[in-house]
Amino acid sequence: MSSEQGFKLDFSRPCKVYFAGIGGISMSGLAQILKNAGFDVCGSDRDKSEITEKLEKEGIKIFYGQKKENITPDIDCVVFSAAIHPDNPEYCKTMELGLPHLWRGELLGQMMKNYRTPIAVSGTHGKTTTTSMISEILLAAGVDPTINNGGVLKSIGGNTRVGAKDYFVVEACEYTNSFLQFFPRIGVIMNVEEDHLDFFKDLDDIRASFRRFAELLPSDGTLVICGEIENWHYFTQSLTCKVLTFSKTGTDSYGEKTDYSAKDIEFNAFGCAAFTAVTPYGERNVTLKVPGEHNVTNCLAALAVSDSLGIDPEKTLLGISGFTGADRRFEYKGEVKGFNIVDDYAHHPTEIEATMSVAKKIEHNRLFVVFQSHTYTRTKAFFDDFVKALSQADVVIMPDIYPARETDNLGISSADLCASLEKMGTRAIYIPEFEKIEKYLLENCTKGDLVITLGAGEAYKIGDALLAGKS
Secondary structure (H helix, E strand, O other), X not given: OOOOOOOOOOOOOOOEEEEEOOOOHHHHHHHHHHHHOOOEEEEEEOOXXXXXXXXXXXXXXXXXXXXXXXOOOOOOEEEEOOOOOOOOHHHHHHHHHOOOEEEHHHHHHHHHOOOOEEEEEEOOOOHHHHHHHHHHHHHXXXXXXXXXXXXXXXXXXXXXXXXXXXXXXXXXXXXXXXXXXXXXXXXXXXOOOOXXXXXXXXXXXXXXXXXXXXXXXXXXXXXXXXXXXOOOHHHHOOOOOEEEEEOOOOEXXXXXXXXXXXXXXXXXXXXXXXXXXXXXXXXXXXXXXXXOOHHHHHXXXXXXXXXXXXXXXXXXXXXXXXXXXXXXXXXXXXXXXOEEEEEEOOOOHHHHHHHHHHHHOOOOOOEEEEEOOEOHHHHHHOHHHHHHHHOOOOEEEEOOOEOOOOOOOOOOOHHHHHHHHHHOOOEEEEOOOXXXXXHHHHHHOOOOOEEEEEOOOOOHHHHHXXXXXXX
């Protein structure tokens, strides 16, 4: 999506900016950065949330309910999230008044121009964790980075940090091609798989989008790319920037050696890896405090970025060892009646496979998974893959699909997923109401069981309610 207003953000001349959909994780972060820079920031969202309440405490006026009357002629620029459609009342009023406007990706791209070294982390999976690792490295190095992450980092008390004008670390999402509005000096491509098929036609369309992202890098920039991506040369051919590759095994999709790799990987009782990182600058012993083999790969990407920035290797390892995970990334929530509760944002089959792999490394009796699929489009496109990934659990419980921006259910439901899981021999139960799911878990989970609430929707609220004793 692209605006036609030609609005240019000028940090030297703060103005009034209105965020339509300000409660989103990325939108809220951008609003905080502008507020801190002296802009008059306000916005709207459908409902009150922890994010909007935090923004209000920081002096940002929030309108609840997106209405035409919220948009007034004194607004200098309206920023729309990707969830805003042309029939949205605030969008309609903005067009009616002819107000300058930007989409979220455009605003973020313009912000990046104000920093010496913008770093953009992209990929179908692993963006948030890798962005978090890079952020922790820069914090440990004391370089005062500005951060806009897709998840909450405990070390900064949120997903956004306003720092100096040297380093700006951002999570770069491919949905609606929004990351093509960016101006990175260092870019990262973690992986490229099918997703967001309500926007992209197919995998080739997605690959083309990531290729265009790689082309954004200047000749004095660096692209850090996973060598395990099929035919990764497609993304780098004819680029004038430096290219660094990484892979867990040390071998890329062409059978060639990658620049960064891992060896001697061992896992502790909590599924966290210790390994030797093999880099162009020698070997380093790395110990992670986040579980899962996939985090070895995420760490290698972060190491490559750190080296590209010339960060002291000791500070790099300090930042990595201090990273205990972003919220909702295999986050241990607590214990109820002897069973443990973990929450994870995984909403794509590959991500769920990674979560299941982590769970296997942790001692437990039975594994209960509460999975709320995110969007009808994704559920239909990856139906069989979801079933395969979830079949590794002992019991799967599903509420209704979280529709997000979609209104057409495409004839698909959580009950269909459960039926297919049952055919594979996995106990699967469709329970629409969260309260009834909480009741089921309390009645059926016993000491030593592990419960994982899974998905990008609101399944995490089930674990929160159990721990709060609301059931």
